[in-house]
Amino acid sequence: MSARNVLNRIKSELEEYVGSKVRLTANQGRKKVMRAEGILEKTYPNIFVVRLNEDSEAVKRLSYCYADVLTNSVQLTICDDRGETLFKCANY
Numbered sequence: 001m002s003a004r005n006v007l008n009r010i011k012s013e014l015e016e017y018v019g020s021k022v023r024l025t026a027n028q029g030r031k032k033v034m035r036a037e038g039i040l041e042k043t044y045p046n047i048f049v050v051r052l053n054e055d056s057e058a059v060k061r062l063s064y065c066y067a068d069v070l071t072n073s074v075q076l077t078i079c080d081d082r083g084e085t086l087f088k089c090a091n092y
Contacts (some may be wrong), residue, residue, distance in 0.1 A: 003070075011043060013089070017040055018043060022039065022050060023076070024074065026073065040078070046065055076088070
């Protein structure tokens with residue numbers, strides 16, 4: 001399967017969960033790992049945006065490309081309102 005097809009498959013799978021709660025684990029290099037929860041806000045042709053749940057007045061958004069999911073630099077877990085796993089982006 002070509003890389004373009006895999007990236008399109010990741011995008012289409014994420015599009016189904018726009019507006020859903022997500023748990024995010026991102027490898028930031030040099031043994032730094034960020035874990036956060038937020039809402040999958042929007043998908044674009046090359047990136048997706050996650051709005052983080054934070055108590056501050058400023059809204060924080062993170063964007064990642066679909067290749068980050070493919071290379072496991074970013075791991076997403078889609079959750080329902082109770083926090084139970086609905087879908088996990090892995091094994092591409």
